[in-house]
Amino acid sequence: MPSISDPIISIKGLGKKTSDRLNQLGIHTLEHLVFHLPNRYQDKTSITPLSNASINAEILVELNIDRIEVVPSRNRQLLCYLSDNQNQRLLLRFFHFTQYQKQAFVRGETIQSFGEVKMGHQGLEMHHPEYRIVSQNQTPLLEPTLTPIYPLCSGVSQNKMKQWVNQSLEVLKMSMLDDYFETITHQSMPSLKDSLFLLHHPDKNENLIQIEAFKHISQQRLIIEELATHQLSLLKTKKARKGKKTNAFILNNTLSDKLLDSLDFNLTNAQSRCIKEINYDLASSEPMLRLLQGDVGSGKTIVAVFALIQAVENNFQAAIMAPTEILARQHLQNFTQYLESLNIQIAYLSGSQNTQERREQMSLIESGEAKVVIGTHALFQDSVSFKDLSLVIIDEQHKFGVHQRLSLTKKAINTPHQLVMTATPIPRSLTMSTYADLDTSVIDELPPGRQLVETVALSNSRRDELIEKIKKISDDGRQIYWVCTLIEESEALRAESAEKTFDYLSSNLQELKVVMIHGKLTKSDKEVIMKDFEQGKINLLVATTVIEVGVNVPNASLMIVENSERLGLAQLHQLRGRVGRGSEKSICILMYQSPLSESAKQRLEILRQSNDGFMIAQKDLELRGPGEILGTQQTGIASMKIANIVRDAYLLKEAGYYSAKMLEASEQNQSALINRWIDEEKTHYFDA
Template sequence: MNRLLQGDVGSGKTVIAALAAMVAVGSGWQATLMAPTEILARQHYERLSPWLEPLGVRVGWLAGSLGAAAKRRVKQAVAAGEVDVLIGTHALIEDSVVFPRLALAIVDEQHRFGVAQRLALRGEGRFLPHQLMMTATPIPRTLAMTFYADLDVSVIDELPPGRQPVTTKLIADSRRDQVVENVGRWVAEGRQAYWVCPLVEESEALDLQNAIDTREQLQAALPQVRTGLVHGRLSAAEKDEVMAAFKAGEIDLLVATTVIEVGVDVPNASLMVIEHAERFGLSQLHQLRGRVGRGTAQSLCVLLYRHPPGAIARERLATMRQTQDGFEIARRDLELRGPGELLGARQSGAMLLRFADLGRDAPLVDIAHALSERLLEARPDVVEAHLDRWLRRRERFLDA
């Protein structure tokens, strides 16, 4: 299996991942789940452990923040077959992590990993494990592979009962003071909010709002609001402490960088403000917007942009206002950025096909699939020669 599971934030992808892992474990094999950030990976571990351990499944945890001795114990347990499901971050793809019976590799937030990282998780063993990739917004290369390569797709097209669509507004940064006032009113009604900045601290090269200065400005403008700060330079323990306080309602307004893009689930947080939205990609904007709208209250996403935005930035912002469908957003991202290489590691850019065009020639793909099946049955020797000429032993890229 090489399958992409696409579903908007909060649609239930984690439940499907747990069921798939249970199928592998129930057959006597191992499964692993890799997430791009420790916040998200830990959330998966804390959510899946209570589900799986009562069923006799041994769940392990591996991340960069673990001490050397703890990492060694986990790796030894995995190699000895004493861990059935291993959950973690990029630490899972270190050479010292050896799975004797890996049957399923699950990659969450697939768009956050490079091609080589996804291939490394599947390993070089004799048995190639099944792969399940999960995302709300597939990267352009992955979307192209759903047309041209052996990548199957499953789509979750519904949200849990009671969820409401998130309203998205585009506001020029000249009205920033007005947005700050509205955040104060929003919080005064008992709700929580995020304020996302593109930088951690001031940069001489980039004239952009940074999280540290923004928090100070918001504290001065809204002294009655309890404000927190989280970014990638904090230690794992510090990030966990801030996120726990926000989830417990001890912080009203969380100023952050894109470290909160994935893995943050606070149902009472119903307002998202993204500063310099014109500098973010479509998948990032969609993921950040997905941090709100997780409860039953009406939620709002404000995209603050510097006027006037460039032509491509204008297209991205317009897309965010027009749709909340992750697959449609990915399709437009494909149009804007190109699909990259199917037989290489580039995940966006021109496809370098001499004649074919992904958008124009999509109807031909089904015909080509049918003809390839007939050719495999009738002339496998011709197929082998064709693959050798065009792929030149780069087939593994089609598995990532």
Template sequence: MASANDITQLKGVGAAMALKLERLGITQIQDLLFHLPLRYQDRTRIVPIGSLQPGDEVVVEGEVRVSDIQMGRRRALLCRIQDGTGTLTLRFFHFSAAQKNGLAPGKRVRCFGEARPGPNGLEMVHPEYRASGNDGLQPTDTHLTPVYPMTEGLQQNKLRKLMEQALSWLDTGHIEELLPASVRSYWKLPELKAALRYLHTPPVDADQHLLLAGRHPAQRRLAFEELLAHHLTLLKLRQQIQQDGAPAMAATGHFSQPFLAQLPFSLTNAQQRVSQEVAVDLAQPRPMLRLIQGDVGSGKTMIAALAALQAVENGFQAAIMAPTEILAEQHFNNFQAWLEPLGIQVAWLVGKLKGKRREQQLASIADGSAQVVVGTHALFQDEVRFYNLGLAIIDEQHRFGVHQRLSLREKGRDGIQTPHQLIMTATPIPRTLTMSAYADLDCSIIDELPPGRTPVNTVVIDDSRRDQVISRVRAACQEGKQVYWVCTLIEESEALQCQAAEVTAEQLKEQLVELRIGLVHGRMKAAEKAEVMQRFKQAELDLLVATTVIEVGVDVPNASVMIIENPERLGLSQLHQLRGRVGRGSVASHCVLMYHAPLSKQGKERLAVMRQTTDGFRIAEKDLELRGPGEVLGTRQTGDMQFRIADLQRDSDLLDAVRDAATQLTQEPTLTSAITRRWLAQGEEYGHV
């Protein structure tokens, strides 16, 4: 039996109409009320025909003077109307005999449409119109007319009639006001019913510019509640995890002190601060949930190593998960070099590991002899059993969805305790997204680069100067430097990317016969990729042609030049990641962005940002501005973050208030459940695995 909120309760909504509405995400009357107008039309006043300008969308009224069918390439009904100030043509390509008769000379007609230039002055094509009957013309509208987002087979007039019914339904008290009066009063937010009524039937004097910008108080009221629902969901996730309890692992210094003593450098102040925050978290009997952001090369891996040592000092295992086998192998090599001299066994687990070696690694993880485990998403697999996982470190979090990192958490669950979680990313996340997508995490920022790093000089040039670029590559390699040449194609097509890289490598081999050139792309076997990368790292190759597979984690200090082809096809954060592969040593480094003309206005703007700054956070903010949150975080991360009304960028100034309100409301579980249920109707709360 349908509920009182079901859309089929409205008159005129049968099975066919319900299917059309469902395509717009509307299955409940409440959904219909939250389906807000894109813009508004002013049908509240009649405009003199003589004052019309091309592009005006208005109501006019006049007497039909001439009504004729014009034959030609397209048969059309033409009506000329006059109002004493001027003449306007109404043009209909689709019409019936009854329609022609209803628009006979002498009839008075009121119509709404857009005035456009025609062969004989201004005209309206297929305007909405009403001819006068015996009772004369109806009065004009008393409020602005909404224009809604539509789907095939649905018309504005039909949706407006349904909305009238929904607003009557609203009056009967079916929608509950969930924001407490104290919250509404403090943040000056209107009541829900008043906000909805205003947005569907704005008064004549409404500020349309404010409405179009999504900044009207009524819109902000709805955006606030929607952002609050998402925030409450993430806080609920955090509470669920922290209720489990975690092993309290105090820092003893047993391993960390000799580890730091053997390093040929000192930690930066930022590294010391963040590692201390992590150490304090690990000592608590509740799971650490901390996100570490640090620009490319800021030394996040060192923080991860210290955290892992703290776990091992307390008799627990630490797992480090990376998104690619290249990065996992690099982490494994680093951790092995650092930790094995301290007597700590490091295991590693990736997809390419087969047979006896794989069995040995699985056994050492299960019996606890492997105290630190490095791997890819292979660590999620059912056959992987940890002895006592105390800490899960996830590198490049944006490559994994929320559900994936939560499933790694399950690996350590022993029925009583949950492992601590340390999330790391070198893709700076704008504060806006950190506050919304990562509300379940504490956040630390490594805002300082180690000494000795050299800024990368970035140049943007047209690919018509390719020969000059190749000469520059030759000169750099002859000076003993190493060069990356990155091929990008349509991001979704890995096959085409790999093909482009293969073709480019062959062309460069012909043009640079004296150089040792290698190739890495995503379709190569993992062992082949690792071998080529190792040769490049050991300076046995001068030039490495690659796809964006090298975006994350590759560390070759001698590589000081990077060429990126078609950079206009990549997001700014991805370009920043790629550029971070050079400038890792003490020599001056260069990044050449070789675009294919013509560039769009946005393309020029994006590449200009890369040239102007190496600040990852500034770049990330610009990326958010240009591409939106789904692109910046990656669809796997934002799949559960689809907003109906709120816009993370436009409404970013609400986030502090939302966070405060969420903290205030967490003590009222019934209320918070009602708010999240309203906005996340499918029950998809990110916390459930």
């Protein structure tokens, strides 16, 4: 007897080649087929009289064949003229046809035809409709329920997909399907089986408006289970991590008080609250995994400094990992500035160091002399050994893969506390679903005196007007960024674009020091340029998006972004955040190439209207979806079978309630849920 867990290759007539194609859709078993839901439906449940036909509507008609005609032109057409008993007429037009089709259309025969009604020169038409000649005993098109239309892959027809799904549904009727969710909802929602059968073959009287909007109770039942299962996976990870051994810090404020006294600014209430939340975790015997998020310029760095001071007070090591050398260098500069007066030894590791420098820094790390270690990906290489790593701080965490983070934490004797930071605010819906295993601290206020950046959109055709603007700002003693972008992900092309802009600006601003920085330069060259810019030796820096994060030059007050329509909202907001860091009023000019798409117009308008990173992040999520926002490293979490984090955000709270209930279930029930909703190759995203 067939089982719902059987592989799809067990279906008669479905060969290895087709099986491989279906695997690309995530379909490996008969159960996967029953969860492969239609993306729309056709209504063939009744025959529509031609007198009731509407233009652009899909309808099923039953008519008589009056005559056929082949139009003799370069692109031959087969025309089939039909009529009903009231002499209403319809023309079937075929641009591609066979001799068999032509012979099958016989005057006087009765035909059922389904398709979209169009208005032609001679009246109503259907082009390449689905049809059956019922008077020749062909199976009628009339169906008892709405007809599902499924997402397909290359080499698989709609008819074949329907056939395979229907075979799988027949097996489902006779199969037991673990439905733990029905138990915890106390049958307040439809069962899993009932939901699936309804969504594959809804009756005509079902609320199609609800189904199209994914608001039908049967869809909501599946969506909530999927969202809850994803959260369950993360909560299981969190529970397993909490059971690991870690070093509980004894909180000591000696160094913290010294640092606080040395600061020339006061911490905001939000920063103080976040420091307390982190300290509470550090004092626990359970390993911390906390997400620290805040808008551009909200002051995450100083919060991280207070965290690592607690590690130093307990004679442990703390590691800070950044995705780029520019950002790592910036951290080195900032952390040194804060920690110098506390006599805390800092080590720095990057890929561009020479052998001697690297050996010296690694010796400081291995001996434990360096209590604070800052670096790039170089930190998690096998040759790097820590004496007693107990706190890991990861900046711009979404730019690191899961395995990269794991390889750094594995360098600790006991599971280290982890603080992951992002300057890209994460919408609440993503935090609740994708980061459900992390505790979250939010810096939701900016330091006093922080300038809001004025944002202006300007057509590329007005580029020459910016020359005078740049001269004026430079005469006032302030500096300028000019950022170049390209659609292609080619560093060579980006550099070429920057070079053309650099030549244009250099020739028009000969009295200014104009310098270019891009990804093709060596790391040491980039460092020299950035240092010169920070020290005010460069008036105008022409750059690719390498300056997106980590660059802190308070004297820079003008940001110009070329072809801004090609970048996402969050990235543009990050770039804009490179200015407005001093006391002077700052401007960000978003240049664009006409004509703008509707999406690009929306993005630029949102940036012109708001400096609120959290609102911008939410809009970015709505416009681009979770896969784009999270990046390739996190797409295993973002891609779901039925649920959509943006569309279904209103169900996340309910899903959170049920995920906690699922955590109480048996291992067997939990496994059944996870195997159903999370592809095996994606489960490793939950290991960090």
